[in-house]
Amino acid sequence: MIFLASLLLSLCILPMAVWGGFALGHRLPMPQAPRMLAALLWMLFHGVLLERLWGGYWFAALLLWLPAVLVLMLWWRSIRPLGNLDWADELQHISTGEIDGDRLQIHNLRNFDWHTEQDYEVRWESREYDLSQLVGVDMLLSRWGRPGIAHVLVSFGFTDGRHLAFTVEVRRQRGEKFSEIGGFFKQFELCILACDERDAVRLRTNVRGEDVSLYRVRLKPPACRQLLMAFIEAGNQLDRQPRFYNTVTANCTTLVFNMMRRIFPRLPLDFRLLLTGHLPSYVESVGGLIPGYSLDSLNRLGQITARAHKADRDPQFSRYIREGVPGWD
Incomplete structure (x- = not known):
């Protein structure tokens, strides 16, 4: 049962690690270097979660992951097209x-x-x-x-x-x-x-x-x-x-x-x-x-x-x- 839970949670964490890294790397409102650092930290955070998950701490990993994903998705939904930028x-x-x-x-x-x-x-x-x-x-x-x-x-x-x-x-x-x-x-x-x-x-x-x-x-x-x-x-x-x-x-x-x-x-x-x-x-x-x-x-x-x-x-x-x-x- 624990193995199955860990496997299912891993299949959720891995795509979110990749997607979130790209999202932060492309859309954080800051210069390129801090954006890349934020994307890297996001993926390192997911790597630690996976290590904890397969170390037997799957429930603790879940409790850490869900709030992080919630914050990321709230930020993502807040990004709206503006229509009034300095267009070509x-x-x-x-x-x-x-x-x-x-x-x-x-x-x-x-x-x-x-x-x-x-x-x-x-x-x-x-x-x-x-x-x-x-x-x-x-x-x-x-x-x-x-x-x-x-x-x-x-x-x-x-x-x-x-x-x-x-x-x-x-x-x-x-x-x-x-x-x-x-x-x-x-x-x-x-x-x-x-x-x-x-x-x-x-x-x-x-x-x-x-x-x-x-x-x-x-x-x-x-x-x-x-x-x-x-x-x-x-x-x-x-x-x-x-x-x-x-x-x-x-x-x-x-x-x-x-x-x-x-x-x-x-x-x-x-x-x-x-x-x-x-x-x-x-x-x-x-x-x-x-x-x-x-x-x-x-x-x-x-x-x-x-x-x-x-x-x-x-x-x-x-x-x-x-x-x-x-x-x-």
């Missing part, structure tokens, strides 16, 4: 919108003119769209050499030739670097941006040197409209109530998946929702890509990087990058 220029605003019948008015739409990542013209705009002219939606994947990982953008096309791109971003503070591990521990807040498509795509292809693919998604206009409205609602909600980014549960893919599930409740969960570089095969498996083409063909024909470099600042950027893409040809 390209993440200064969250895009919001108003819908009145077929009229969509978007505020804080980003339309930067990028020269380099450090040299750009800042432009935040309000734009109006006619939802009766909404004709299609595209999925864009941007890869930067990490196997299986990509950033996902969603772009809505209108009969007047305009394309409105949405991207779910990690809202970094000025000078802050992204960390996947920090994304598990409330290090970053969440940002939803509506962008001029030339801004969103050209930044990744022509400025950052990423490889971008575009896929026309099989959605009828009413479903396209529902998805666009979901982005607007999510942006409005996020503007009212800030939220933390999470590497798994609140990222560029899972948020869009949750929006799509409101339209198609039976969409299945799949590992490719996390390994986003494989997302096109998931979308194909649920019938979401243009029929009559193999996935290899859609991948090849959807490679828009070279066309984006060639189009560069051309006002017809969106039309040029879609040349030869199934569904838009």
Whole structure:
């Protein structure tokens, strides 16, 4: 009985030792050295607990552990997103919108003119769209050499030739670097941006040197409209109530998946929702890509990087990058 109790308690202590160490190391409001010391002391404390536990003092170990965990969790729950920090220029605003019948008015739409990542013209705009002219939606994947990982953008096309791109971003503070591990521990807040498509795509292809693919998604206009409205609602909600980014549960893919599930409740969960570089095969498996083409063909024909470099600042950027893409040809 004592062995079983010790084993079960160890299976609780070990994960909490690791999780708590990372949480303290990333989120204690103090300089890096004291944070690292606090994380180390937390894990040493759990090591002593385990030694006491397997030395026959399991009840004493439990009495020491529970208050420590309670204090840690109360502190963790007290950490709230603020929404008013010194954000990087390209993440200064969250895009919001108003819908009145077929009229969509978007505020804080980003339309930067990028020269380099450090040299750009800042432009935040309000734009109006006619939802009766909404004709299609595209999925864009941007890869930067990490196997299986990509950033996902969603772009809505209108009969007047305009394309409105949405991207779910990690809202970094000025000078802050992204960390996947920090994304598990409330290090970053969440940002939803509506962008001029030339801004969103050209930044990744022509400025950052990423490889971008575009896929026309099989959605009828009413479903396209529902998805666009979901982005607007999510942006409005996020503007009212800030939220933390999470590497798994609140990222560029899972948020869009949750929006799509409101339209198609039976969409299945799949590992490719996390390994986003494989997302096109998931979308194909649920019938979401243009029929009559193999996935290899859609991948090849959807490679828009070279066309984006060639189009560069051309006002017809969106039309040029879609040349030869199934569904838009």
